[in-house]
Amino acid sequence: xxxxxxxxxxxxxxxxxxxxxxxxxxxxxxxxxxxxxxxxxxxxxxxxxxxxxxxxxxxxxxxxxxxxxxxxxxxxxxxxxxxxxxxxxxxxxxxxxxxxxxxxxxxxxxxxxxxxxxxxxxxxxxxxxxxxxxxxxxxxxxxxxxxxxxxxxxxxxxxxxxxxxxxxxxxxxxxxxxxxxxxxxxxxxxxxxxxxxxxxxxxxxxxxxxxxxxxxxxxxxxxxxxxxxxxxxxxxxxxx
Ligand SMILES: C[S@@+](CC[C@H](N)C(=O)[O-])C[C@H]1O[C@@H](n2cnc3c(N)ncnc32)[C@H](O)[C@@H]1O
Numbered sequence: 103x104x105x106x107x108x109x110x111x112x113x114x115x116x117x118x119x120x121x122x123x124x125x126x127x128x129x130x131x132x133x134x135x136x137x138x139x140x141x142x143x144x145x146x147x148x149x150x151x152x153x154x155x156x157x158x159x160x161x162x163x164x165x166x167x168x169x170x171x172x173x174x175x176x177x178x179x180x181x182x183x184x185x186x187x188x189x190x191x192x193x194x195x196x197x198x199x200x201x202x203x204x205x206x207x208x209x210x211x212x213x214x215x216x217x218x219x220x221x222x223x224x225x226x227x228x229x230x231x232x233x234x235x236x237x238x239x240x241x242x243x244x245x246x247x248x249x250x251x252x253x254x255x256x257x258x259x260x261x262x263x264x265x266x267x268x269x270x271x272x273x274x275x276x277x278x279x280x281x282x283x284x285x286x287x288x289x290x291x292x293x294x295x296x297x298x299x300x301x302x303x304x305x306x307x308x309x310x311x312x313x314x315x316x317x318x319x320x321x322x323x324x325x326x327x328x329x330x331x332x333x334x335x336x337x338x339x340x341x342x
Pocket of ligand 1: 168169171172194195196197198199200201202215216217218231232233234257258259260261
């Protein structure tokens with residue numbers, strides 16, 4: 103028996119189908135499509151696609167910021183009122199320099215530190231070194247030229263290995279080191295803001311922070327990706 107060819111839709115049905123097809127096409131066109139290139143890992147392709155479709159990445163390029171991370175500090179500062187002109191700000195884990203740009207634009211004196219080299223920025227002193235290096239606190243204090251800090255920021259993120267507990271412990275170690283440094287250099291009433299991972303700051307660190315600061319809480323700015331475990335701890339009102 104020969105098969106009958108499927109009936110072609112006509113009139114209203116055909117019109118509706120054509121409209122749906124057109125809508126599907128325009129929706130697809132809105133997000134940038136990234137072809138999987140030979141030799142490129144699927145994870146890199148996913149990252150590239152996310153970058154190309156991320157409104158904060160596009161905004162950073164337009165606003166002259168070195169990365170989308172700048173908006174995290176801008177949004178948190180908007181809410182917490184951390185930065186004021188003339189303040190001394192230490193920024194740990196500063197490459198490529200977005201947070202330093204934000205603080206410098208606000209009129210703060212900024213000292214940044216990172217493992218990586220950062221292209222010079224006006225009004226920012228940059229140190230290229232590992233914060234875990236024994237000399238790091240002294241080098242930072244020397245760069246502060248006898249002044250105390252109003253704000254210590256840490257956006258330091260160690261490379262993750264994909265093992266949840268280990269990754270959490272690694273970042274918590276950096277948060278703790280940054281907190282001990284902040285304790286040494288902050289002015290009374292100063293603030294400490296540090297990146298951590300979900301599961302939050304360990305209870306031990308939170309308890310230490312609560313002893314030394316009037317208020318301690320977690321904050322996740324809107325520009326921090328919802329699917330990322332990243333969150334921040336903010337401690338304000340250093341008791342000195
Ligand atoms: C998310 S990026 C910081 C982005 C930065 N806030 C900005 O706005 O451009 C995290 C940085 O932490 C730095 N980092 C990680 N561990 C560090 C360490 N032990 N000492 C210094 N920097 C470190 C990394 O090199 C990386 O540049």
